[in-house]
Amino acid sequence: MTTGTAEAFANRARGILSGLEARGELKHLQVIDGPMDATVRLRAEDGKFHEALCFCSNNYLGLANHPEVVEAGIAGLKKYGAGTASVRFICGTFTPHLELEERIARFLGVESAYTFVSCWNASEAVFPTLAEPGDAIVSDALNHACIIDSIRLAGVIKKGVQKFIYPNNDLGALEEKLGEARAKVDDEHVIWVVTDGVFSMEGSVADLPAMRRLCDAHGAILVVDDSHGTGVLGKTGRGTHEHHGMAGNAIDLFTGTLGKALGGGAGGYIAGPRHATELVVQRGRPTLFSNALPVTVACSASKAIEIIDREPERVARLRENVAYARKKIRAAGFEVLESPTAICPVIVGETAKAISMSKRLLELGVYVIGFGFPVVPEGEARLRCQISAAHTREHIDALADGLARL
Ligand SMILES: Cc1ncc(COP(=O)(O)O)c(C=O)c1O
Numbered sequence: 001m002t003t004g005t006a007e008a009f010a011n012r013a014r015g016i017l018s019g020l021e022a023r024g025e026l027k028h029l030q031v032i033d034g035p036m037d038a039t040v041r042l043r044a045e046d047g048k049f050h051e052a053l054c055f056c057s058n059n060y061l062g063l064a065n066h067p068e069v070v071e072a073g074i075a076g077l078k079k080y081g082a083g084t085a086s087v088r089f090i091c092g093t094f095t096p097h098l099e100l101e102e103r104i105a106r107f108l109g110v111e112s113a114y115t116f117v118s119c120w121n122a123s124e125a126v127f128p129t130l131a132e133p134g135d136a137i138v139s140d141a142l143n144h145a146c147i148i149d150s151i152r153l154a155g156v157i158k159k160g161v162q163k164f165i166y167p168n169n170d171l172g173a174l175e176e177k178l179g180e181a182r183a184k185v186d187d188e189h190v191i192w193v194v195t196d197g198v199f200s201m202e203g204s205v206a207d208l209p210a211m212r213r214l215c216d217a218h219g220a221i222l223v224v225d226d227s228h229g230t231g232v233l234g235k236t237g238r239g240t241h242e243h244h245g246m247a248g249n250a251i252d253l254f255t256g257t258l259g260k261a262l263g264g265g266a267g268g269y270i271a272g273p274r275h276a277t278e279l280v281v282q283r284g285r286p287t288l289f290s291n292a293l294p295v296t297v298a299c300s301a302s303k304a305i306e307i308i309d310r311e312p313e314r315v316a317r318l319r320e321n322v323a324y325a326r327k328k329i330r331a332a333g334f335e336v337l338e339s340p341t342a343i344c345p346v347i348v349g350e351t352a353k354a355i356s357m358s359k360r361l362l363e364l365g366v367y368v369i370g371f372g373f374p375v376v377p378e379g380e381a382r383l384r385c386q387i388s389a390a391h392t393r394e395h396i397d398a399l400a401d402g403l404a405r406l
Pocket residue numbers: 117118119120121144146196200225226227228256257258259266267268
């Protein structure tokens with residue numbers, strides 16, 4: 001960059017940042033000094049660390065600081081070292097990757113799974129790799145950003161991939177779009193329907209049985225990102241499909257994260273038939289050109305899934321906490337969508353309002369983040385309260401008290 005160009009960029013960047021600050025929309029990164037749990041040690045404005053109740057993590061089953069999950073990571077670190085120093089296909093595939101992938105596949109009831117450093121990467125490997133020119137992708141308008149970007153990238157890399165968007169959870173509109181797609185896609189090509197299992201900003205659930213029927217009627221493949229459903233929904237925490245009484249193999253392809261209920265470390269996966277995972281291994285740019293999941297994280301995630309299978313009561317406790325929290329949030333005077341998911345958004349409108357309410361809650365010792373544009377649409381800013389099996393009734397009561405005082 002010449003000096004002039006560097007200056008132009010610096011001016012532009014500072015202008016954007018000061019605009020955000022002036023509108024009260026600037027995000028301030030909160031700093032935690034200690035493990036993620038029902039309570040966290042959070043740095044306050046005075047620079048000192050204070051204990052706060054955490055209602056904004058994805059630690060749905062309270063496994064992020066589970067002693068066995070931590071120990072499994074330490075054992076992995078000692079045996080395998082800090083990382084793979086390689087992508088998977090060169091020299092980055094270690095036995096814990098295979099163990100974890102077998103465990104994920106068994107947990108979901110599908111043929112195979114393959115891991116990535118994040119679900120973002122897993123998603124980004126799906127459409128740009130598996131879709132081809134002449135295919136169509138039909139996507140829910142509220143799908144997670146990683147799905148949206150995966151579709152956009154597929155459109156760039158594989159010119160001729162068509163895109164259809166339907167309004168959130170609107171099955172009539174989905175049927176219409178499937179009809180439009182079918183008219184344009186011949187039998188040699190594929191129609192993909194993709195949805196979040198649980199919508200991350202709404203806490204609502206996709207109607208997978210109806211989507212399955214529509215996909216079958218139109219010859220389409222159903223892809224589900226169940227990042228917020230896995231470990232949370234269904235009697236044994238298998239996810240949104242189990243919540244609906246469906247077997248794992250009723251979903252054609254899953255994507256999911258290891259960074260939420262499944263230990264909370266990091267990492268993501270695709271799971272489904274072997275021809276799909278194998279094609280991603282061969283051709284997926286996020287795995288061909290980016291390092292493998294750190295082995296320590298794979299060891300922790302494997303242990304987390306083992307614990308979920310061994311202790312289904314964790315999932316039951318989360319379910320009870322979720323029902324209790326919704327009841328208490330309503331009693332505190334706020335609207336919250338009725339849903340079995342652990343995401344309870346309280347819509348407040350403007351981004352600045354959500355940020356200032358979240359700040360006030362923190363002063364009361366309750367840590368809930370305010371989400372605004374561009375994470376959610378303008379005017380729909382919200383406090384997203386997330387419930388965990390690690391929370392006690394007293395913790396949830398304190399959340400409701402804090403909200404009531406707002
Ligand atoms: C639905 C959904 N998919 C994917 C992701 C990304 O997961 P990861 O953090 O593993 O990249 C998230 C995380 O916020 C999510 O909510």
